Amino acid sequence: MPEDKRARVARCIRALPAGTVSSYGALAKAAGWPGAARQVVRILQQVPGLPWHRVVGSGGAIKLRGEDAAEQKFRLRMEGVTFRGARVDMKRHEFHFDRAIGSSGHLSSSAFDFRLPDDPMVR
Numbered sequence: 001m002p003e004d005k006r007a008r009v010a011r012c013i014r015a016l017p018a019g020t021v022s023s024y025g026a027l028a029k030a031a032g033w034p035g036a037a038r039q040v041v042r043i044l045q046q047v048p049g050l051p052w053h054r055v056v057g058s059g060g061a062i063k064l065r066g067e068d069a070a071e072q073k074f075r076l077r078m079e080g081v082t083f084r085g086a087r088v089d090m091k092r093h094e095f096h097f098d099r100a101i102g103s104s105g106h107l108s109s110s111a112f113d114f115r116l117p118d119d120p121m122v123r
Contacts, residue, residue, distance in 0.1 A: 005033050009043045012097065016054040018079045020095040021088050023058045030097035054079075060088030 008031035024037035053075040057063040
């Protein structure tokens, strides 16, 4: 039985390593549901235990307001995520699902062997 869209989105969110982020739209696309950024928001609200703080708006924008935005920034900074102004530095911290998803369209185990782009081991 094929995995439903909600479960695929949740699996992609869980796959985000500490110190990385992804946008709502990129998560939807990686889960095979392009154009469903709003549904990603709903899933983040409904599924407990997801690393919600690793999901940001396009371009690294923090889309939450008030105390929730402060909490998200705090959690990201605790994981080593840096900001350029009010936005996450996406060049340093964006997780690229296209590198982690195999030809089958599913996250491979190598998705967890991720290195940050400024790592000297990355060429």
